[in-house]
Amino acid sequence: MISRRRFMQATAAGLAASGLYRKVLAAAAPRPNIILIVADDLGIGELGCYGQKRIRTPNIDRMAAEGLRFTQAYCGTSVCAPSRCALLTGLHMGHAPIRANREVQPEGQKPLPPGMLTVAGLLKQAGYATACIGKWGLGMFDTTGSPLNNGFDHFFGYNCQRHAHSYFPKYLYRDERRFDLDGRTYAQDLIASETLDWVKANRDRPFFLFYAITLPHGKYEIPSTEPYSRENWPEIEKIYAAMITRLDSDVGRLMQQVKDLGLDERTLVLFTSDNGPAENNGGHTTEFFDSNGPYRGTKRTLYEGGLRVPMIARWPQRVPAGRTSDAVWAFWDILPTCAELAGVPVPQAANIDGVSVVPALLGGPGPQREYLYWELHEGRTQQAVRFGDYKAVKDSPSAAVEIYDLERDVTESHDIASERPDLVKRAVALMSAARIDSPDWPMRERRPATRPATRKA
Numbered sequence: 007m008i009s010r011r012r013f014m015q016a017t018a019a020g021l022a023a024s025g026l027y028r029k030v031l032a033a034a035a036p037r038p039n040i041i042l043i044v045a046d047d048l049g050i051g052e053l054g055c056y057g058q059k060r061i062r063t064p065n066i067d068r069m070a071a072e073g074l075r076f077t078q079a080y081c082g083t084s085v086c087a088p089s090r091c092a093l094l095t096g097l098h099m100g101h102a103p104i105r106a107n108r109e110v111q112p113e114g115q116k117p118l119p120p121g122m123l124t125v126a127g128l129l130k131q132a133g134y135a136t137a138c139i140g141k142w143g144l145g146m147f148d149t150t151g152s153p154l155n156n157g158f159d160h161f162f163g164y165n166c167q168r169h170a171h172s173y174f175p176k177y178l179y180r181d182e183r184r185f186d187l188d189g190r191t192y193a194q195d196l197i198a199s200e201t202l203d204w205v206k207a208n209r210d211r212p213f214f215l216f217y218a219i220t221l222p223h224g225k226y227e228i229p230s231t232e233p234y235s236r237e238n239w240p241e242i243e244k245i246y247a248a249m250i251t252r253l254d255s256d257v258g259r260l261m262q263q264v265k266d267l268g269l270d271e272r273t274l275v276l277f278t279s280d281n282g283p284a285e286n287n288g289g290h291t292t293e294f295f296d297s298n299g300p301y302r303g304t305k306r307t308l309y310e311g312g313l314r315v316p317m318i319a320r321w322p323q324r325v326p327a328g329r330t331s332d333a334v335w336a337f338w339d340i341l342p343t344c345a346e347l348a349g350v351p352v353p354q355a356a357n358i359d360g361v362s363v364v365p366a367l368l369g370g371p372g373p374q375r376e377y378l379y380w381e382l383h384e385g386r387t388q389q390a391v392r393f394g395d396y397k398a399v400k401d402s403p404s405a406a407v408e409i410y411d412l413e414r415d416v417t418e419s420h421d422i423a424s425e426r427p428d429l430v431k432r433a434v435a436l437m438s439a440a441r442i443d444s445p446d447w448p449m450r451e452r453r454p455a456t457r458p459a460t461r462k463a
Protein backbone atom coordinates (compact mmCIF):
# COMPACT_ATOMS: atom_id res chain seq x y z
CA MET A 7 0.00 0.00 0.00
CA ILE A 8 1.47 3.31 -1.06
CA SER A 9 0.98 6.11 1.45
CA ARG A 10 -1.39 8.90 0.44
CA ARG A 11 0.92 11.44 1.97
CA ARG A 12 3.65 10.53 -0.50
CA PHE A 13 1.25 11.08 -3.41
CA MET A 14 0.79 14.67 -2.35
CA GLN A 15 4.43 15.54 -1.95
CA ALA A 16 5.47 18.15 -4.45
CA THR A 17 8.91 18.12 -6.02
CA ALA A 18 11.42 20.59 -4.60
CA ALA A 19 11.23 22.71 -7.73
CA GLY A 20 7.46 22.64 -7.69
CA LEU A 21 7.43 23.76 -4.08
CA ALA A 22 9.78 26.67 -4.74
CA ALA A 23 7.64 27.85 -7.66
CA SER A 24 4.45 27.41 -5.60
CA GLY A 25 6.01 29.46 -2.79
CA LEU A 26 6.61 32.33 -5.17
CA TYR A 27 3.00 32.30 -6.35
CA ARG A 28 1.77 32.09 -2.77
CA LYS A 29 3.70 35.27 -1.95
CA VAL A 30 1.83 36.96 -4.79
CA LEU A 31 -1.43 35.75 -3.26
CA ALA A 32 -0.50 36.95 0.23
CA ALA A 33 0.03 40.42 -1.22
CA ALA A 34 -3.43 40.21 -2.73
CA ALA A 35 -5.44 40.49 0.50
CA PRO A 36 -8.32 40.90 1.26
CA ARG A 37 -9.82 37.49 0.75
CA PRO A 38 -11.67 37.19 -2.55
CA ASN A 39 -15.30 36.41 -3.14
CA ILE A 40 -15.60 33.08 -4.94
CA ILE A 41 -18.24 32.35 -7.56
CA LEU A 42 -18.22 28.75 -8.75
CA ILE A 43 -20.43 28.30 -11.81
CA VAL A 44 -21.09 24.64 -12.62
CA ALA A 45 -23.06 23.93 -15.80
CA ASP A 46 -24.83 20.59 -16.12
CA ASP A 47 -23.73 18.13 -18.83
CA LEU A 48 -22.04 20.88 -20.85
CA GLY A 49 -19.45 19.27 -23.14
CA ILE A 50 -15.94 20.65 -23.45
CA GLY A 51 -16.54 21.08 -27.20
CA GLU A 52 -19.63 23.25 -26.73
CA LEU A 53 -17.95 26.58 -25.94
CA GLY A 54 -16.41 28.89 -28.52
CA CYS A 55 -13.25 29.26 -26.45
CA TYR A 56 -12.80 25.46 -26.62
CA GLY A 57 -13.36 25.28 -30.38
CA GLN A 58 -17.14 25.33 -30.89
CA LYS A 59 -18.03 27.02 -34.21
CA ARG A 60 -21.82 27.16 -34.30
CA ILE A 61 -23.16 27.62 -30.78
CA ARG A 62 -22.55 31.20 -29.62
CA THR A 63 -21.02 31.68 -26.17
CA PRO A 64 -19.62 35.23 -26.30
CA ASN A 65 -19.75 35.91 -22.55
CA ILE A 66 -17.92 32.75 -21.50
CA ASP A 67 -15.45 33.30 -24.35
CA ARG A 68 -14.81 36.82 -23.00
CA MET A 69 -14.31 35.38 -19.53
CA ALA A 70 -11.63 33.09 -21.01
CA ALA A 71 -10.04 36.04 -22.85
CA GLU A 72 -9.90 37.96 -19.57
CA GLY A 73 -8.76 34.95 -17.56
CA LEU A 74 -7.10 31.56 -17.63
CA ARG A 75 -8.49 28.62 -19.61
CA PHE A 76 -7.50 25.14 -18.44
CA THR A 77 -7.15 22.37 -21.01
CA GLN A 78 -6.67 19.42 -18.63
CA ALA A 79 -9.22 19.95 -15.85
CA TYR A 80 -11.37 17.02 -14.75
CA CYS A 81 -14.72 16.58 -13.05
CA GLY A 82 -15.32 14.26 -10.08
CA THR A 83 -16.81 11.50 -12.22
CA SER A 84 -19.08 11.46 -15.24
CA VAL A 85 -22.56 11.86 -13.69
CA CYS A 86 -24.14 14.62 -11.58
CA ALA A 87 -24.38 13.71 -7.89
CA PRO A 88 -21.00 12.04 -7.31
CA SER A 89 -19.19 14.66 -9.37
CA ARG A 90 -20.69 17.42 -7.19
CA CYS A 91 -19.87 15.37 -4.08
CA ALA A 92 -16.17 15.41 -5.08
CA LEU A 93 -16.38 19.13 -5.75
CA LEU A 94 -17.92 19.91 -2.36
CA THR A 95 -15.96 17.48 -0.14
CA GLY A 96 -12.44 17.39 -1.61
CA LEU A 97 -12.69 13.58 -1.88
CA HIS A 98 -12.20 11.62 -5.11
CA MET A 99 -14.35 8.63 -6.03
CA GLY A 100 -12.17 6.18 -4.14
CA HIS A 101 -13.19 7.80 -0.84
CA ALA A 102 -16.32 9.84 -1.56
CA PRO A 103 -19.53 8.90 0.27
CA ILE A 104 -21.57 9.39 -2.94
CA ARG A 105 -20.21 7.49 -5.96
CA ALA A 106 -23.29 7.33 -8.22
CA ASN A 107 -26.67 8.91 -8.77
CA ARG A 108 -29.05 7.15 -6.40
CA GLU A 109 -32.64 8.27 -6.24
CA VAL A 110 -34.75 8.44 -3.11
CA GLN A 111 -38.56 8.41 -3.28
CA PRO A 112 -40.63 10.48 -3.48
CA GLU A 113 -38.02 13.19 -4.10
CA GLY A 114 -34.28 13.62 -3.79
CA GLN A 115 -31.08 11.60 -3.90
CA LYS A 116 -29.06 9.57 -1.41
CA PRO A 117 -27.97 12.15 1.18
CA LEU A 118 -24.47 13.11 2.18
CA PRO A 119 -23.76 11.42 5.54
CA PRO A 120 -23.57 13.48 8.74
CA GLY A 121 -20.51 15.49 9.62
CA MET A 122 -19.03 15.92 6.14
CA LEU A 123 -16.54 18.71 5.66
CA THR A 124 -17.62 20.79 2.65
CA VAL A 125 -16.11 23.76 0.92
CA ALA A 126 -19.18 25.80 1.88
CA GLY A 127 -18.90 24.81 5.56
CA LEU A 128 -15.24 25.71 5.63
CA LEU A 129 -15.82 29.12 4.03
CA LYS A 130 -18.83 29.79 6.27
CA GLN A 131 -16.61 29.18 9.31
CA ALA A 132 -14.16 31.66 7.81
CA GLY A 133 -16.89 34.32 7.72
CA TYR A 134 -18.11 33.93 4.15
CA ALA A 135 -21.76 34.25 3.19
CA THR A 136 -22.61 31.03 1.30
CA ALA A 137 -25.33 30.11 -1.18
CA CYS A 138 -26.20 27.27 -3.53
CA ILE A 139 -28.48 28.40 -6.34
CA GLY A 140 -29.67 26.01 -9.06
CA LYS A 141 -29.67 22.27 -8.39
CA TRP A 142 -28.51 20.22 -5.40
CA GLY A 143 -28.94 16.42 -5.70
CA LEU A 144 -27.15 15.38 -2.49
CA GLY A 145 -30.08 14.98 -0.08
CA MET A 146 -33.49 16.43 0.75
CA PHE A 147 -33.96 19.16 3.36
CA ASP A 148 -35.03 16.74 6.12
CA THR A 149 -31.82 14.69 5.77
CA THR A 150 -28.15 15.07 6.70
CA GLY A 151 -27.58 15.83 3.01
CA SER A 152 -29.56 19.09 2.98
CA PRO A 153 -27.55 21.99 1.54
CA LEU A 154 -28.53 23.89 4.69
CA ASN A 155 -26.83 21.18 6.79
CA ASN A 156 -23.71 21.32 4.63
CA GLY A 157 -22.47 24.86 4.97
CA PHE A 158 -24.91 26.83 2.83
CA ASP A 159 -26.71 29.79 4.43
CA HIS A 160 -29.06 29.97 1.50
CA PHE A 161 -30.50 27.64 -1.11
CA PHE A 162 -32.71 28.39 -4.11
CA GLY A 163 -33.83 26.03 -6.86
CA TYR A 164 -34.30 22.28 -7.29
CA ASN A 165 -33.24 19.89 -4.54
CA CYS A 166 -33.89 16.72 -6.61
CA GLN A 167 -32.12 15.95 -9.86
CA ARG A 168 -35.20 14.25 -11.32
CA HIS A 169 -37.31 17.33 -10.54
CA ALA A 170 -34.62 19.42 -12.26
CA HIS A 171 -35.28 17.67 -15.58
CA SER A 172 -38.21 20.05 -16.04
CA TYR A 173 -37.60 23.70 -16.91
CA PHE A 174 -41.27 24.48 -16.28
CA PRO A 175 -41.64 22.92 -12.82
CA LYS A 176 -44.71 23.17 -10.59
CA TYR A 177 -42.56 24.37 -7.68
CA LEU A 178 -39.06 25.26 -6.52
CA TYR A 179 -37.51 25.76 -3.08
CA ARG A 180 -36.30 28.86 -1.30
CA ASP A 181 -34.16 27.47 1.50
CA GLU A 182 -36.19 24.46 2.70
CA ARG A 183 -39.54 26.08 1.88
CA ARG A 184 -41.38 24.95 -1.20
CA PHE A 185 -43.18 27.55 -3.28
CA ASP A 186 -45.61 26.87 -6.09
CA LEU A 187 -45.28 27.98 -9.69
CA ASP A 188 -47.79 28.09 -12.51
CA GLY A 189 -45.94 25.52 -14.63
CA ARG A 190 -45.40 28.13 -17.35
CA THR A 191 -42.48 29.99 -15.76
CA TYR A 192 -39.03 29.12 -17.10
CA ALA A 193 -37.20 28.15 -13.90
CA GLN A 194 -33.91 29.59 -15.11
CA ASP A 195 -35.53 33.07 -15.17
CA LEU A 196 -35.99 32.82 -11.40
CA ILE A 197 -32.66 31.12 -10.76
CA ALA A 198 -30.72 33.75 -12.73
CA SER A 199 -32.49 36.61 -10.91
CA GLU A 200 -31.78 34.99 -7.57
CA THR A 201 -28.02 34.92 -8.27
CA LEU A 202 -28.02 38.64 -9.13
CA ASP A 203 -30.04 39.54 -6.02
CA TRP A 204 -27.98 37.39 -3.68
CA VAL A 205 -24.65 38.77 -4.89
CA LYS A 206 -26.00 42.30 -4.48
CA ALA A 207 -27.28 41.59 -0.97
CA ASN A 208 -23.91 40.15 0.07
CA ARG A 209 -21.69 42.68 -1.69
CA ASP A 210 -20.13 43.97 1.55
CA ARG A 211 -18.79 40.68 2.91
CA PRO A 212 -16.76 37.89 1.41
CA PHE A 213 -19.13 35.43 -0.25
CA PHE A 214 -19.10 31.98 -1.84
CA LEU A 215 -21.72 31.33 -4.51
CA PHE A 216 -22.13 27.79 -5.86
CA TYR A 217 -24.16 28.52 -8.98
CA ALA A 218 -25.28 25.04 -10.05
CA ILE A 219 -27.01 26.08 -13.26
CA THR A 220 -29.03 23.23 -14.84
CA LEU A 221 -28.60 24.15 -18.50
CA PRO A 222 -28.19 22.38 -20.92
CA HIS A 223 -29.19 19.20 -19.03
CA GLY A 224 -32.53 17.43 -18.67
CA LYS A 225 -35.46 17.98 -20.95
CA TYR A 226 -34.56 20.15 -23.88
CA GLU A 227 -36.85 23.11 -23.18
CA ILE A 228 -36.47 26.82 -23.79
CA PRO A 229 -39.03 29.57 -24.47
CA SER A 230 -37.39 30.65 -27.72
CA THR A 231 -34.87 29.08 -30.10
CA GLU A 232 -33.37 32.48 -30.92
CA PRO A 233 -30.78 33.19 -32.22
CA TYR A 234 -31.01 29.87 -34.08
CA SER A 235 -34.65 29.89 -35.27
CA ARG A 236 -33.70 30.34 -38.90
CA GLU A 237 -30.89 27.78 -38.95
CA ASN A 238 -31.37 24.74 -41.14
CA TRP A 239 -30.97 22.39 -38.17
CA PRO A 240 -33.30 19.85 -36.56
CA GLU A 241 -35.59 21.62 -34.09
CA ILE A 242 -34.09 19.73 -31.15
CA GLU A 243 -30.61 21.02 -32.02
CA LYS A 244 -31.89 24.60 -32.24
CA ILE A 245 -33.33 24.16 -28.76
CA TYR A 246 -30.12 22.61 -27.47
CA ALA A 247 -27.93 25.39 -28.88
CA ALA A 248 -30.31 28.04 -27.54
CA MET A 249 -30.05 26.51 -24.06
CA ILE A 250 -26.26 26.84 -24.14
CA THR A 251 -26.49 30.41 -25.44
CA ARG A 252 -28.98 31.15 -22.64
CA LEU A 253 -26.53 29.67 -20.13
CA ASP A 254 -23.90 31.95 -21.61
CA SER A 255 -26.04 35.08 -21.43
CA ASP A 256 -26.94 34.41 -17.79
CA VAL A 257 -23.25 34.00 -16.98
CA GLY A 258 -22.76 37.34 -18.74
CA ARG A 259 -25.46 39.01 -16.60
CA LEU A 260 -23.81 37.74 -13.44
CA MET A 261 -20.37 38.94 -14.56
CA GLN A 262 -21.90 42.35 -15.32
CA GLN A 263 -23.49 42.45 -11.88
CA VAL A 264 -20.13 41.73 -10.26
CA LYS A 265 -18.58 44.53 -12.31
CA ASP A 266 -21.42 47.00 -11.58
CA LEU A 267 -21.08 46.36 -7.85
CA GLY A 268 -17.38 47.21 -8.01
CA LEU A 269 -16.42 43.65 -7.03
CA ASP A 270 -14.47 42.71 -10.15
CA GLU A 271 -11.02 42.81 -8.60
CA ARG A 272 -11.95 40.97 -5.45
CA THR A 273 -13.93 38.16 -7.01
CA LEU A 274 -12.59 34.91 -8.41
CA VAL A 275 -15.03 33.37 -10.87
CA LEU A 276 -14.59 29.74 -11.89
CA PHE A 277 -16.69 28.30 -14.70
CA THR A 278 -16.91 24.56 -15.31
CA SER A 279 -19.28 21.65 -16.03
CA ASP A 280 -20.14 18.69 -13.80
CA ASN A 281 -19.47 16.02 -16.45
CA GLY A 282 -19.16 15.45 -20.19
CA PRO A 283 -22.04 15.88 -22.65
CA ALA A 284 -25.12 13.65 -22.25
CA GLU A 285 -25.45 10.74 -24.63
CA ASN A 286 -27.77 10.96 -27.61
CA ASN A 287 -31.38 11.27 -26.49
CA GLY A 288 -34.66 12.78 -27.63
CA GLY A 289 -33.26 13.08 -31.17
CA HIS A 290 -30.33 15.21 -30.01
CA THR A 291 -26.91 13.82 -30.87
CA THR A 292 -23.50 14.67 -29.43
CA GLU A 293 -22.15 14.50 -32.99
CA PHE A 294 -24.26 17.41 -34.28
CA PHE A 295 -22.18 20.06 -32.49
CA ASP A 296 -19.23 17.76 -31.74
CA SER A 297 -20.03 18.18 -28.05
CA ASN A 298 -17.04 16.19 -26.75
CA GLY A 299 -14.53 18.00 -28.97
CA PRO A 300 -11.59 15.79 -29.90
CA TYR A 301 -12.13 13.39 -27.00
CA ARG A 302 -13.60 9.90 -26.80
CA GLY A 303 -16.82 9.16 -24.95
CA THR A 304 -19.57 11.10 -23.19
CA LYS A 305 -21.29 11.25 -19.83
CA ARG A 306 -21.35 7.82 -18.09
CA THR A 307 -17.99 6.81 -19.54
CA LEU A 308 -14.59 7.34 -17.95
CA TYR A 309 -12.92 8.26 -21.22
CA GLU A 310 -11.75 11.84 -21.59
CA GLY A 311 -15.02 12.99 -23.20
CA GLY A 312 -16.84 12.05 -20.00
CA LEU A 313 -14.29 13.48 -17.59
CA ARG A 314 -12.40 16.37 -19.16
CA VAL A 315 -14.42 19.53 -18.61
CA PRO A 316 -14.15 23.20 -19.46
CA MET A 317 -12.54 25.17 -16.61
CA ILE A 318 -12.06 28.92 -16.80
CA ALA A 319 -10.79 31.17 -14.01
CA ARG A 320 -11.13 34.94 -13.98
CA TRP A 321 -9.88 37.34 -11.32
CA PRO A 322 -8.54 40.61 -12.73
CA GLN A 323 -5.04 41.54 -11.53
CA ARG A 324 -4.49 38.10 -9.98
CA VAL A 325 -5.27 35.40 -12.54
CA PRO A 326 -3.36 36.07 -15.76
CA ALA A 327 -5.53 37.22 -18.68
CA GLY A 328 -5.85 35.52 -22.04
CA ARG A 329 -3.74 32.50 -21.25
CA THR A 330 -4.24 28.75 -21.28
CA SER A 331 -2.86 26.29 -18.75
CA ASP A 332 -2.25 22.56 -19.16
CA ALA A 333 -2.12 22.05 -15.38
CA VAL A 334 -3.80 18.74 -14.56
CA TRP A 335 -6.33 19.08 -11.76
CA ALA A 336 -9.79 17.95 -10.73
CA PHE A 337 -12.93 18.80 -8.79
CA TRP A 338 -11.56 17.46 -5.49
CA ASP A 339 -8.95 20.23 -5.60
CA ILE A 340 -11.66 22.92 -5.31
CA LEU A 341 -12.06 22.63 -1.51
CA PRO A 342 -8.38 23.08 -0.58
CA THR A 343 -8.01 25.79 -3.24
CA CYS A 344 -10.91 27.82 -1.83
CA ALA A 345 -9.61 27.22 1.71
CA GLU A 346 -6.23 28.66 0.78
CA LEU A 347 -7.84 31.69 -0.88
CA ALA A 348 -9.91 32.29 2.25
CA GLY A 349 -6.88 31.80 4.51
CA VAL A 350 -8.42 28.92 6.46
CA PRO A 351 -6.68 25.60 7.13
CA VAL A 352 -8.28 22.33 6.00
CA PRO A 353 -8.80 20.11 9.07
CA GLN A 354 -6.40 17.16 8.87
CA ALA A 355 -9.08 14.81 10.17
CA ALA A 356 -11.07 15.29 6.95
CA ASN A 357 -8.26 13.43 5.16
CA ILE A 358 -9.14 14.99 1.81
CA ASP A 359 -7.65 13.88 -1.50
CA GLY A 360 -7.44 17.31 -3.14
CA VAL A 361 -4.53 19.74 -3.18
CA SER A 362 -4.66 23.50 -3.59
CA VAL A 363 -4.23 24.70 -7.16
CA VAL A 364 -3.78 28.35 -6.18
CA PRO A 365 -0.32 28.44 -7.84
CA ALA A 366 -1.84 27.19 -11.12
CA LEU A 367 -4.65 29.78 -10.90
CA LEU A 368 -2.05 32.51 -10.55
CA GLY A 369 -0.26 31.31 -13.68
CA GLY A 370 2.17 28.86 -12.09
CA PRO A 371 2.56 25.11 -12.20
CA GLY A 372 -0.12 22.53 -11.54
CA PRO A 373 0.12 20.24 -8.52
CA GLN A 374 2.59 17.36 -8.59
CA ARG A 375 0.97 14.11 -7.57
CA GLU A 376 1.14 10.49 -8.46
CA TYR A 377 -2.34 9.99 -9.90
CA LEU A 378 -5.97 11.04 -10.36
CA TYR A 379 -8.66 8.40 -9.76
CA TRP A 380 -12.29 7.96 -10.83
CA GLU A 381 -14.92 5.31 -10.46
CA LEU A 382 -18.54 5.11 -11.49
CA HIS A 383 -21.32 2.77 -10.41
CA GLU A 384 -23.89 2.78 -13.19
CA GLY A 385 -24.88 -0.86 -13.50
CA ARG A 386 -21.30 -2.15 -13.45
CA THR A 387 -18.38 -0.46 -11.70
CA GLN A 388 -16.00 1.35 -14.02
CA GLN A 389 -12.60 2.66 -12.91
CA ALA A 390 -10.01 5.01 -14.41
CA VAL A 391 -6.68 6.37 -13.26
CA ARG A 392 -4.40 8.99 -14.80
CA PHE A 393 -0.72 8.84 -13.87
CA GLY A 394 1.56 11.27 -15.68
CA ASP A 395 0.37 11.24 -19.28
CA TYR A 396 -0.88 7.66 -19.05
CA LYS A 397 -4.52 6.87 -18.53
CA ALA A 398 -5.93 3.49 -17.58
CA VAL A 399 -9.60 2.59 -18.02
CA LYS A 400 -11.32 -0.56 -16.72
CA ASP A 401 -14.87 -1.11 -17.92
CA SER A 402 -15.82 -3.51 -15.10
CA PRO A 403 -14.03 -5.37 -12.29
CA SER A 404 -13.29 -8.34 -14.55
CA ALA A 405 -12.54 -6.34 -17.71
CA ALA A 406 -9.04 -6.00 -19.14
CA VAL A 407 -7.19 -2.78 -18.27
CA GLU A 408 -6.84 -0.43 -21.23
CA ILE A 409 -3.86 1.92 -21.32
CA TYR A 410 -3.63 5.12 -23.35
CA ASP A 411 -0.79 7.60 -23.74
CA LEU A 412 -2.65 10.93 -23.61
CA GLU A 413 0.35 12.91 -24.79
CA ARG A 414 0.42 11.05 -28.12
CA ASP A 415 -3.15 9.77 -28.24
CA VAL A 416 -5.57 12.22 -26.65
CA THR A 417 -8.48 10.50 -28.41
CA GLU A 418 -7.76 7.25 -26.52
CA SER A 419 -7.79 5.31 -29.79
CA HIS A 420 -4.76 3.08 -29.35
CA ASP A 421 -4.75 0.74 -26.36
CA ILE A 422 -1.12 -0.02 -25.55
CA ALA A 423 -1.84 -2.47 -22.71
CA SER A 424 -0.47 -5.48 -24.62
CA GLU A 425 2.81 -3.65 -25.33
CA ARG A 426 3.22 -2.26 -21.82
CA PRO A 427 2.48 -4.88 -19.15
CA ASP A 428 4.50 -2.71 -16.74
CA LEU A 429 1.92 0.08 -17.06
CA VAL A 430 -0.96 -2.38 -16.64
CA LYS A 431 0.61 -3.62 -13.42
CA ARG A 432 1.09 -0.08 -12.16
CA ALA A 433 -2.48 0.93 -13.06
CA VAL A 434 -3.92 -2.08 -11.24
CA ALA A 435 -1.89 -1.22 -8.13
CA LEU A 436 -3.01 2.43 -8.24
CA MET A 437 -6.68 1.51 -8.76
CA SER A 438 -6.45 -0.68 -5.70
CA ALA A 439 -4.54 1.82 -3.54
CA ALA A 440 -6.83 4.69 -4.49
CA ARG A 441 -10.06 3.27 -3.11
CA ILE A 442 -11.66 1.96 -0.01
CA ASP A 443 -14.55 -0.46 -0.24
CA SER A 444 -17.94 0.92 0.67
CA PRO A 445 -21.01 -1.19 1.45
CA ASP A 446 -23.04 1.45 -0.40
CA TRP A 447 -21.03 1.01 -3.60
CA PRO A 448 -20.06 -2.62 -4.11
CA MET A 449 -17.92 -3.46 -7.14
CA ARG A 450 -20.35 -4.84 -9.70
CA GLU A 451 -19.94 -6.69 -12.97
CA ARG A 452 -21.89 -5.84 -16.11
CA ARG A 453 -25.47 -7.09 -16.04
CA PRO A 454 -26.68 -9.39 -18.81
CA ALA A 455 -27.33 -7.39 -21.97
CA THR A 456 -31.05 -8.23 -21.91
CA ARG A 457 -31.63 -5.59 -19.21
CA PRO A 458 -31.71 -2.02 -20.48
CA ALA A 459 -29.26 0.35 -18.85
CA THR A 460 -30.70 2.93 -16.48
CA ARG A 461 -30.77 6.38 -18.02
CA LYS A 462 -31.54 8.84 -15.30
CA ALA A 463 -30.42 12.20 -13.93
Ligand SMILES: [Ca+2]
Pocket residue numbers: 046047085086223280281
Ligand atom coordinates in the same frame (compact mmCIF):
# COMPACT_ATOMS: atom_id res chain seq x y z
CA1 LIG B 1 -24.56 16.48 -15.00
Ligand SMILES: [Ca+2]
Pocket residue numbers: 296297298299300301
Ligand atom coordinates in the same frame (compact mmCIF):
# COMPACT_ATOMS: atom_id res chain seq x y z
CA1 LIG C 1 -15.83 14.53 -31.05
